[in-house]
Amino acid sequence: MLLQTLNGLVYGGLLYILAVGLVLIFGLRRVVNFAHGSLFMVGAYVGYAIATHFGNFWLGLVVSVVVLAVLGVFLDAVVFRPLQREDPIVTVLVTFGILLVLEDAVRTIWGKDFLSLKPPAALAGTVQILGESFPTYRLFVIALAAAVAIGLSLWLRMSRIGLFVRASSVDRTTTAILGVNTDRVSVLVVAAAGVSGRVSAPVLALSPCMGRLILIDSFIVVVVGGLGSFSGAFFAALIIGQLHNFGVVYLPWAATMIPFLLMVGILIWRPSGFAGQHV
């Protein structure tokens, strides 16, 4: 039970970080970014390639973070900014197309088989928690996801740029009229959203479709939490993380359905999600 709870925390933390990226990009660019999952996937593969080539896990982590930041900035300039005034269906199709292209690129370079990256030596063992063994690396991911989630929340709440980001995410025009260059804020946010996708890679087995799978749960988090709400996304991610993990163990035949059922139930109860605007 404890292990499942901890595993649920790992998954919930990853979902939250990805969902924050989706919320920010939607708020700032009004783009439903299906490519966000592929950033997560590319980050994992780049980290894998660097780590296996140089034999250094941490180097892989740092390089992939930089690559994703650059990729995020590129996507913002070439895709999100030109698309922000287009019909939503156009942006959905284009970003979904990017997802497919990146998946295919990864499949061409690394193949379609599952890959896995060994954690670094310092995090390779297990620790005993209430008599049960738990991989040290997963505890590290929980701590990292918590640190990123707390850091992101503090940044949004306490910093001047965070204030601009929150304001831009609900009223971009007024924020710009007050003097904020919202395009620069967006570049920063899209880069940060790309970086956030990197945190998770070695926890999961690497496969070209890994981005697509977690993206679906991330969208459910965004909708259940309430479109545009960071605090709503946080609670939704924790709940869906636990439901996902307990579902896989105790109700494997229904595991994939559970997050969708939760979403339907929440939307019937509160059409705007836990804390957001109307969907």
Add this chain to the structure above:
Amino acid sequence: MSELLGFRAVEAGYGEARVLHGIDLAVGENERVAILGRNGVGKSTVVNTFLGVARLRAGEVRFRGAPQRSLQHFTAARAGVAVVLQGRHIIPNLTVRENLLLGAAVRRPGAWNLEGVFELFPVLRERADTPGTALSGGQQQMLAIGRALMANPALLVLDEPSEGLAPVIVDELAVVLRRLADGGTGLLLIEQNFGLVRRVAERYYALSKGQIVDQGRLADLSLAKLKEHVAV
């Protein structure tokens, strides 16, 4: 008196539609100017043009005498022109205090800061940590003005500030605007409420069908002319 905001032969509109036809106007430092006109004559489009919301099709917009080649939304704020938009546009997910701090995104040297705004509008201090949109209409107007002041603007532009406000609140607004003007802030008032205009502005432009049809000193404006330009 140096010019803060200038239009020369401005043609502007939305998409293919032109709303403004050959507008010339100028607002100088410490001036109190009003743009008068009935609904739909293009008053707000004047504001939207220098904010980069409406499309400038021809002519020239100048800030501090400098022609602007590209009008971004943030250009005016960075040139020292702050705008209180029609409808106030309080950011709903920010508190009163955060809305005010957002106004300081572009901060010029000057006397206005959070404490100064709280002294001008004490109710904002009392409700500093509540969401901005939880305030009443009049309080939201105070918040919108306070937010604009946080940038220490040389020119404060107010688009229909009396809209939806009770007469007693409009009276208070007039007192505040006069105080600001006396403190050296230039004012450009886009307004239909002549009572407010008369108490605040010294010069006017009258707009009809996207063109300036009259201009001059308010003191010289006859009642008959006035009725042509605004709802009295």
